[in-house]
Amino acid sequence: MNIDQIEHKTEIDMSVELAGIRMKNPILTASGICGYGLEYLPYLDLGKMGAFTTKSITLEPRDGNPAPRMAETRAGLLNSIGLANVGVDKFIVEKLPQARRLDIPIFVNVAGRTVEEYCEVASRLDEQDAIAGLELNISCPNVACGALEFGVDADQAGMLVSAVRKVVKKRKLIVKLTPNVTDISDLARAVVDAGADILSLINTLRGMTINIENRHPILPRGVGGLSGPAVKPVAVYCIWKVYNEVAGKQNIPIIGIGGVQYWSDAIELMLAGATAVAMGTVMYVNPQAPLEALVGMEDYCRRHKVDRIADIIGTAEPPRAI
Amino acid sequence: MGELKIPKKTYQATILENYALRLPGKLSNYLIRLRFDEKIICNPGQFFKFNVEPTREQEKPRLITVNEENETSQMSDSKAGVDFAVQQPLIARPFSIGHAEVQENTTILTFIYKIFGAGSLHISKLQQGETIKVLGPLGGNLFYLPKGKTRAIMVAGGVGFPPLTFLADSLLKKSIDSIDLFVGATSSLGLPLPKNLSQQLRSNTLSDLSPIFRVIADPKVNFGIATDDGSEGHPGLVTDLFERALADSDPEKTMIYTCGPWPMMAKVARIAGEHGLNCQACLEEMMGCGIGACQSCVVRIKSNSEQGWNYQLVCRDGPVFDADDVLWEK
Numbered sequence: 220m221n222i223d224q225i226e227h228k229t230e231i232d233m234s235v236e237l238a239g240i241r242m243k244n245p246i247l248t249a250s251g252i253c254g255y256g257l258e259y260l261p262y263l264d265l266g267k268m269g270a271f272t273t274k275s276i277t278l279e280p281r282d283g284n285p286a287p288r289m290a291e292t293r294a295g296l297l298n299s300i301g302l303a304n305v306g307v308d309k310f311i312v313e314k315l316p317q318a319r320r321l322d323i324p325i326f327v328n329v330a331g332r333t334v335e336e337y338c339e340v341a342s343r344l345d346e347q348d349a350i351a352g353l354e355l356n357i358s359c360p361n362v363a364c365g366a367l368e369f370g371v372d373a374d375q376a377g378m379l380v381s382a383v384r385k386v387v388k389k390r391k392l393i394v395k396l397t398p399n400v401t402d403i404s405d406l407a408r409a410v411v412d413a414g415a416d417i418l419s420l421i422n423t424l425r426g427m428t429i430n431i432e433n434r435h436p437i438l439p440r441g442v443g444g445l446s447g448p449a450v451k452p453v454a455v456y457c458i459w460k461v462y463n464e465v466a467g468k469q470n471i472p473i474i475g476i477g478g479v480q481y482w483s484d485a486i487e488l489m490l491a492g493a494t495a496v497a498m499g500t501v502m503y504v505n506p507q508a509p510l511e512a513l514v515g516m517e518d519y520c521r522r523h524k525v526d527r528i529a530d531i532i533g534t535a536e537p538p539r540a541i
Numbered sequence: 542m543g544e545l546k547i548p549k550k551t552y553q554a555t556i557l558e559n560y561a562l563r564l565p566g567k568l569s570n571y572l573i574r575l576r577f578d579e580k581i582i583c584n585p586g587q588f589f590k591f592n593v594e595p596t597r598e599q600e601k602p603r604l605i606t607v608n609e610e611n612e613t614s615q616m617s618d619s620k621a622g623v624d625f626a627v628q629q630p631l632i633a634r635p636f637s638i639g640h641a642e643v644q645e646n647t648t649i650l651t652f653i654y655k656i657f658g659a660g661s662l663h664i665s666k667l668q669q670g671e672t673i674k675v676l677g678p679l680g681g682n683l684f685y686l687p688k689g690k691t692r693a694i695m696v697a698g699g700v701g702f703p704p705l706t707f708l709a710d711s712l713l714k715k716s717i718d719s720i721d722l723f724v725g726a727t728s729s730l731g732l733p734l735p736k737n738l739s740q741q742l743r744s745n746t747l748s749d750l751s752p753i754f755r756v757i758a759d760p761k762v763n764f765g766i767a768t769d770d771g772s773e774g775h776p777g778l779v780t781d782l783f784e785r786a787l788a789d790s791d792p793e794k795t796m797i798y799t800c801g802p803w804p805m806m807a808k809v810a811r812i813a814g815e816h817g818l819n820c821q822a823c824l825e826e827m828m829g830c831g832i833g834a835c836q837s838c839v840v841r842i843k844s845n846s847e848q849g850w851n852y853q854l855v856c857r858d859g860p861v862f863d864a865d866d867v868l869w870e871k
Binding site for chain 1: 550551592593594629630631632633658659660674676826828829830831832833834835836837838839840852
């Protein structure tokens with residue numbers, strides 16, 4: 220089947236609902252991958268996606284880390300961009316009006332150094348009608364005074380999310396969780412209790428790679444965030460666990476993220492409990508991957524006699540030995 | 542400097558040839574020619590990203606069929622699978638265009654690459670007649686010839702050669718009085734040139750040469766080779782040839798172009814600066830998306846900011862930069 224035929228095949232309902240936000244299909248872009256929206260337009264019709272997530276926006280513009288900012292590893296990609304972005308003011312004036320033209324829900328990823336900074340950025344973005352939701356990045360491994368500190372401690376995370384929740388009145392609040400914790404359900408519980416509408420998981424895993432000839436870590440900061448197919452089983456497990464222990468019970472939707480490359484990966488994350496699935500690293504492999512995945516996902520529904528793709532969310536069978 | 546307005550997209554290109562220029566292996570450069578079934582306007586400095594995923598049949602997830610395969614084939618597959626798993630690359634790899642034959646319904650592009658890792662190794666194994674998915678042409682700021690310049694000196698190191706052959710070809714089609722084209726490598730094996738180049742040049746059998754190399758024989762081109770170990774051409778650095786050529790240069794009329802390893806380009810930039818010559822450098826950095834979204838391929842470019850520089854992206858703001866603007870100290 221051809222990608223252009225997607226819209227003519229109407230018998231499968233591919234739409235999903237994410238805390239009241241309607242997505243025409245479950246596929247969106249992961250934060251950091253597609254910049255502010257327009258960069259990918261010549262290569263991918265973003266308007267055909269379910270939603271779009273911007274890269275992280277901070278209060279002040281940030282240069283990011285020195286090069287090299289990326290190192291490919293086996294079936295994975297280590298990155299250390301360091302939240303390079305234009306800052307919230309320039310984002311609102313220059314980038315958002317253009318992204319708005321995509322005519323799909325826009326999620327804006329928000330990062331900061333302090334609770335005050337998160338709140339300041341979030342409150343400014345909350346005023347923007349073009350935005351459907353704010354995604355709090357409490358788990359970036361690539362900045363020194365780390366947002367990751369919020370993300371690994373349930374009390375800190377809960378405190379941050381409560382504070383941001385107070386200033387985010389009009390937009391949905393998504394909180395992005397890191398797998399770099401002992402029990403991700405503790406974090407999920409804390410941020411849901413603090414007012415998160417949606418959970419997104421997983422962020423990258425901390426990793427490192429060393430040039431064995433000169434013995435220097437390849438990334439300038441040593442550590443980087445691991446993404447790509449290598450992390451998919453971690454994503455599946457975390458989503459499955461959070462869905463079964465926290466989100467499913469409280470009706471909190473999950474945006475599944477982590478190593479999705481093909482339609483089968485997206486289906487797997489949805490069976491584990493994801494309502495929507497974000498694609499990231501694969502965009503650097505094949506920018507058309509999201510649209511190709513949608514074709515395969517529809518086929519899967521047809522083969523499994525599923526009329527609405529939303530019906531497969533969280534329907535993985537329990538493990539045999541439980 | 543021309544900003545690009547032409548649409549860029551993904552193509553399925555057919556491989557016309559793909560072979561090691563010298564001895565196959567890690568030291569050699571490889572030449573690959575791709576045929577596109579449409580007209581693609583390309584300019585010197587632009588590059589394509591090559592998809593290095595497994596080919597289409599392998600790429601389809603085989604969730605249903607896996608149990609149906611017979612055991613023998615699984616055994617043999619799995620042995621290959623081990624090697625493949627170790628080498629399987631992920632992110633599409635960027636390569637500069639070395640030559641373009643553009644016609645109304647066809648475009649043939651030539652690239653030269655070196656086996657640097659899993660991605661280029663994968664590409665080196667592709668066979669004539671197979672297809673490869675590519676993204677491009679990419680690049681935001683490209684080579685150009687400033688007004689009043691009539692002589693170009695081009696200094697290339699290894700796989701930095703192809704963007705300069707493309708540039709030379711394009712300048713020869715416009716108006717240029719002379720081009721000095723120099724290429725260096727650590728040894729003869731690493732030169733991005735065919736093994737029998739000198740014979741072909743001597744016997745004037747240019748039709749046997751791949752189109753990318755034909756600029757070398759143009760009467761307006763003064764071609765020079767340097768190898769560090771002296772195994773071919775000038776024994777020493779390619780920058781020696783460059784300095785020699787500068788002896789009779791007129792700063793008003795001479796333009797310098799360079800592409801190659803960072804220290805070589807830094808030296809070319811410094812020498813050009815000392816002689817008051819304009820210089821454009823085609824840079825490289827580890828790249829993710831290739832289109833300005835992921836913010837990976839940063840280089841430090843001088844600016845009036847507090848720290849004196851800002852990061853710019855090789856893929857979107859380059860790959861060609863004015864050498865004076867680049868912060869060469871690393």
